[in-house]
Amino acid sequence: MAEKKIFGITALFKDPDSIISAAKKTSLSGYTKWDVNTPYPIHGMDNAMNIKPSKLGFVTLICGLSGTTIALLLMWWTMSVDYPMVIGGKPFFSLPAFIPVTFELTVILATASTVAIMFAFFFGLPENSHPLHDTDYMKKVSRDHYGVVIEADDPKFNETVVKDFLKSLNPVSIDVIYYPEKETYPIFEPKFLGVLAATAIIVSLGTYLTLNSLMYIEPFNWMMNQDKIIPQSKSEYFADERGMRMPVEGTVARGFIPYPYLGELIPTEVLLNPSISTKAILELGERKFLTYCSPCHGDFGDGDSRLRGQFQNPPTLHSDRARNFSDGMIYHIMTNGQNIMPSYSSQVSREERWAIVNYIRVLQRAKNANEHDVEFAKNINIE
Amino acid sequence: MTEINLTYNKKELPTRYTRLGVLLLAIGLVFGIVAFITDQNRAVFNYLIAYSFMISIGLGSLFLIALEYIVGAVWSVPIRRIVEFFAATIPFLAILVIPLLFNMHELFHWSHEEAVAGDEILEGKAPYLNVPFFIIRVFVLIGIWSLFYFFFIRNSKKQDTTKDQNLTKLNIKLSAVFIPVFAISITITAIDWLMSIEPHWFSTIFGVYFFSGTVIASLAAVTLATVLLKENGYLHPSITNDHLYSLGGLMFAFINFWAYIAFSQFMLIWYADLPEESFWFLQKWNGNWAVFSILLIIIHFVVPYAALLAHPAKKNPKRLKFIAVWLLFAHLFDLFWLVMPESNQLSEGYSFSWIDLVFPIAIVGVLMLIFKMKAKKENLLPIGDPKLKRGLEFHL
Structure with missing residues (x-):
């Protein structure tokens, strides 16, 4: 030794x-x-x-x-x-x-x-x-x-x-x-390490099970989960398990009036003009015409656009063909689009479109006035 | 271990201290009266600073006595008499307060009835802030403090002859009652004297703010007296630098505490930035008061913090002597910063006047005279205290 x-x-x-x-x-x-x-x-x-x-x-x-x-x-x-x-x-x-x-x-x-x-x-x-x-x-x-x-x-x-x-x-x-005869490292002995590992496993498993199964209480979530059907959710009550039901045939969304001639280029039948040319309607029509139509059709519907040749100019609205269109046909063109003109139904509402139709009629009559119209204009009182 | 000699031979302080005290007080008195005649407003505001400083020294010392008893501190027993001598300021407050009460209208905006009428905030505070109730509060509080002071000192003095241990137990019980009373009364004092000079302003931490400064001031006074007496050989030889270390450590702790409280008060008001609160700090940022505000941080926190940070610094008598004087000045400066910008004639900025120097001279004189008077009558060592031997043996 x-x-x-x-x-x-x-x-x-x-x-x-x-x-x-x-x-x-x-x-x-x-x-x-x-x-x-x-x-x-x-x-x-x-x-x-x-x-x-x-x-x-x-x-x-x-x-x-x-x-x-x-x-x-x-x-x-x-x-x-x-x-x-x-x-x-x-x-x-x-x-x-x-x-x-x-x-x-x-x-x-x-x-x-x-x-x-x-x-x-x-x-x-x-x-x-x-x-x-x-x-x-x-x-x-x-x-x-x-x-x-x-x-x-x-x-x-x-x-x-x-x-x-x-x-x-x-x-x-x-x-x-x-000094000890041989340097020993008790913390590296398999027995100690085994006890350490066993303790770690038992403690983690015990904690996990206790907290997740034994003592688990759902925390209060401010009534966020309620026993009712919300949009997009599933429901066992219905056979197809869809919480949202299909609407009844012929259902229309509120405020929406269907337009039956959508997609037809030359409809055989058109709607009748439901609006009357009052001053308010014509003013609305003027405003909307100047906003949405005048960039291409020109301020007075002459087809003189402000587009500087980026697109083809549309034809004048004062041609015999355009003057002979029925109100419903003009409305149809605005709603459906024609040639390169797209549909304006998403920008301009139904009432506004009819108001524009009335305003176009005013423009057409003013541009093509006859003597009778001049006499008529003299007689009315213009403020 | 060497046996500690507990026999105590009383050594009189030399009479030149009395002469110096009388001289300083006389200078303070004469010029103080001249100040009151020439510029009443400025004199009153300066007198308020001096009076608050006296409260700080007296009440802070009484708190330190109670603290020693309640925590059972041993190291501070051999120097407790010094603290007690400073606490003797308390009964004199009843006399010192009188000039302020006669000049309340100069000091307090809320004491003018015509100013309160029509001012919604002041009308709301009127049930508390009115002259009769104010005077009652002032004297009741001084009375309560004097009563506690009287009992503490009587028990401590009695112990010198009887060596009765029960007197220590009695004082411990007394401390337990005194500390809550102290907490409430110092808050009331801070609100009454220092916060109500700007009656529209409010801060709930203000009492604690004044308390932190109070403890710093009294600790600094005790440290200064201890170091000076020790240097001149009036203290027991067993009182070593280790005792001083505890004083230095406490001072260091309370410097931090003051900074913490002061910053807490500032940051909340600064962050919320509500006009009803922030105008008080803006007042202290007006003109050259901004320089004073910055200096306050440096004088009251940065310099003493750096000076006391290291371990050896807290037990170095020279360093402690310097920092004690510095901190006494810092507390005076703090009070100056609290009070002076509220004076109408200085609201736009500070301008020097000799009046600002008069009252601090008088404070030193009064404190010296009170200390000397008590030191003449009483032992510098609580020879009957059962903890004395262990206190003298104290080592780090």
């Missing part, structure tokens, strides 16, 4: 005062690799051990300041450069609104990175088995004793000298701690 390697020599004390004086004497004696183990923090230990103030504070400061910077840069970039938005009339970069986020990020970066760096650099983790673990010494200093350990790594270490020195401190007992 190979010779055991010494980790260090420990000494146990009974009360806090003697550990303080032991720590003072140890630090004075010039050892550098040594430590004190106590069940709870003891006031004044830092001074007694002559420990210099920790450098960890600087880490916290730097990480905190970088949190501040990151937060401000992030909000400056997102809120005033990349996607500026006016919120409550405030400037794009409005510092008071950014302070809470800056504060939070400062705090979280300072604390989280302090803990991380403390573990990684100051504690020297991951160290999974310290030689002091599982020793009688460690059990005692976790309970009611106070201990000093001088490590063998110390340049001044000499087993007999250290033992004599520790004896001079009047301890309860002195122990030599050896």
Whole structure:
């Protein structure tokens, strides 16, 4: 069996005062690799051990300041450069609104990175088995004793000298701690890993089943699910399972009047003009004619378009053919379209189309006036 | 561990402190009276600042005493007498308040009946903001504080001779009653004296804001006195820098608390931007008051925060002495910023007047005289307190 390697020599004390004086004497004696183990923090230990103030504070400061910077840069970039938005009339970069986020990020970066760096650099983790673990010494200093350990790594270490020195401190007992013969990693043992995996599986399954079957309660959804048929939904009540029923034959949508001659180029039959040429109707017809018809047909129906030759000009509305069209035929052309003229039924309503027909009749009569018409016009009072 | 010597030899403070205090007070009094004659409005507003500062020191100290008892603090026991001496300001408030009550019409817009009539907001507040009820509140509150002060101090003093532990228990019970009373009364005080000079404005956090400044001021006064007395050897030798560290830590905490509260108040009003609230901050942004507003952040938060951030800074007596004086000034500046822009003659911007310097001189004089008077009568160490030995042994 190979010779055991010494980790260090420990000494146990009974009360806090003697550990303080032991720590003072140890630090004075010039050892550098040594430590004190106590069940709870003891006031004044830092001074007694002559420990210099920790450098960890600087880490916290730097990480905190970088949190501040990151937060401000992030909000400056997102809120005033990349996607500026006016919120409550405030400037794009409005510092008071950014302070809470800056504060939070400062705090979280300072604390989280302090803990991380403390573990990684100051504690020297991951160290999974310290030689002091599982020793009688460690059990005692976790309970009611106070201990000093001088490590063998110390340049001044000499087993007999250290033992004599520790004896001079009047301890309860002195122990030599050896490194374990073989480095063991209890956390990698199959048994431990198996227990870990089993625990994980049982806990996740248990949680899943408990929350999804045993304890499942439908959360209140503000009456969003109601026992009625809504559009597009399925219904078991009907044989074809369609919640929406087909309308009865001959059903017409409200406000819709069917036009029976749609698609016929030269209908044999047309509708009769239902509207009367009142002043209001003619004014409506004029307005709609100027809006929808005049771009191609010209302001007075002469076929002089404003299209500058982009399309073929339509023929004049004052030809004998056009004047001999019945009202229903003009209405049909507007509704159905003719040659390159499309249907205007979607832009111009039924009443408006009839009003335009009446207005076209007025234009036709005015453009082709005879003497009788002139006499008639003289007799009426024009305002 | 070295045994702590608990025998206490009383050491008198030198009489030159009294002379200096009398001198400062005399200067303050003479110039104060001249100020009241030459420029009554400005003098009253300055006097209000001084009076609020005295409330801060006295009431804040009483709060610190109660805090020590209720949390069972040990480290502060050896310096509790210093806090008690500062708390002795409280009974004097009843005298100090009188010049303000005679000049209420200069100070409070709501005290003019013709101004209240026809003003819907002020009419609504009239059941609370009226002269008789105001005066009743002022004296009832000073009475309650004085009563608590009297009981706290009597028990503490009695303990010096009887060494009766039950007196500590009695004071703990007293603290439990005092702290809620303190919370309500300091809110009322802040509303009455500092918020009602602009009676149209309201802020629910204002009492807490004044409280945070109050604790900073009293802690700074206690720290300054402790460091000065310690340097000149009047304190027990076992009172070390570790005790100072606790004072420094508390100051640091309350600087942050003040900044938190002040910013909370500002941000909500700034964000909502309702005219009924935001005009108060706009008033403090008028003309060169904007410079004062920016300076307030730097003086009251940035500088002391940076100065006290590091661990060694909180236990360095020189640093603490400097920062204590700084914080006392900062609290004065805070009150100045709260009060002065509301004065009609300064609403457009600040212009210097010698009157602004007079009353702070008087404050220092009054505080020195009260401290000296109490120090002459009482021990600087609560020698009968059962926690004293542990308090002296305190180490970080």
